Amino acid sequence: MAQELAEGVWLLELSVPVVGANAFLVDDGEVTLVDAGLPRRGLRRELRDAGYGPGAVDRALVTHYDVDHVGGLGDLPDLDAPVFVGERDAALLSGAYDPPLFHHKGAFHRLSRALVPIPAHLDVRPLEDGARVGGFTAYHTPGHNPGHTAYVHDDLGVGLLGDLAWERGGALTPPKWWDSYDTREIRRSIRRFARSVPSVEVLCMGHGTPIRAGGSEALSALASRV
Numbered sequence: 001m002a003q004e005l006a007e008g009v010w011l012l013e014l015s016v017p018v019v020g021a022n023a024f025l026v027d028d029g030e031v032t033l034v035d036a037g038l039p040r041r042g043l044r045r046e047l048r049d050a051g052y053g054p055g056a057v058d059r060a061l062v063t064h065y066d067v068d069h070v071g072g073l074g075d076l077p078d079l080d081a082p083v084f085v086g087e088r089d090a091a092l093l094s095g096a097y098d099p100p101l102f103h104h105k106g107a108f109h110r111l112s113r114a115l116v117p118i119p120a121h122l123d124v125r126p127l128e129d130g131a132r133v134g135g136f137t138a139y140h141t142p143g144h145n146p147g148h149t150a151y152v153h154d155d156l157g158v159g160l161l162g163d164l165a166w167e168r169g170g171a172l173t174p175p176k177w178w179d180s181y182d183t184r185e186i187r188r189s190i191r192r193f194a195r196s197v198p199s200v201e202v203l204c205m206g207h208g209t210p211i212r213a214g215g216s217e218a219l220s221a222l223a224s225r226v
């Protein structure tokens with residue numbers, strides 16, 4: 001059931017234990033879908049719960065190419081909106097970049113690309129670090145994936161972290177090595193992100209319970225631990 005975390009900021013509850021990621025919707029006058037969850041997890045139903053149809057979505061922002069974050073895009077064949085994703089993961093998604101076969105995550109990506117192809121009709125647009133899309137700023141935060149990108153809505157004070165960090169027991173924690181390309185790079189990205197983002201109140205993670213207040217403090221605490 002979709003939950004409103006703050007005015008115009010919705011959690012679309014698509015996650016399931018162990019696998020499956022959250023998606024989010026931000027309405028600041030324009031409607032932005034952030035990530036899309038696993039395929040066939042009920043993205044359309046969650047959008048409807050929040051009061052939106054796929055036709056209302058003005059854009060999608062993808063934090064990274066993992067099947068639990070992009071798979072649900074296949075459930076929206078009527079999505080008529082650009083899909084923004086960090087440059088390196090856009091190349092992964094389109095097939096322009098073949099990830100290393102002899103790396104656990106690279107091999108997983110090769111497999112998931114074959115099993116869950118991304119719909120050909122999507123209007124995928126690569127994003128550079130620092131790019132502005134509507135009210136959002138993109139932060140290239142590599143490590144979990146080479147093109148992992150977090151987004152901050154400056155005016156609303158909302159950070160959308162994807163898998164830069166997960167929530168466990170009320171605190172933030174980096175994602176696990178087995179699900180990531182490079183854990184040292186994740187730690188560097190966390191420290192850089194915590195230093196450079198403006199003050200945020202709400203933090204939305206791909207996995208775990210969103211933090212509704214004190215987002216900047218939670219980020220600083222994480223950065224000092226990693």
Ligand SMILES: [Zn+2]
Nearest residue numbers: 021068163206
């Ligand atoms: Zn994930």
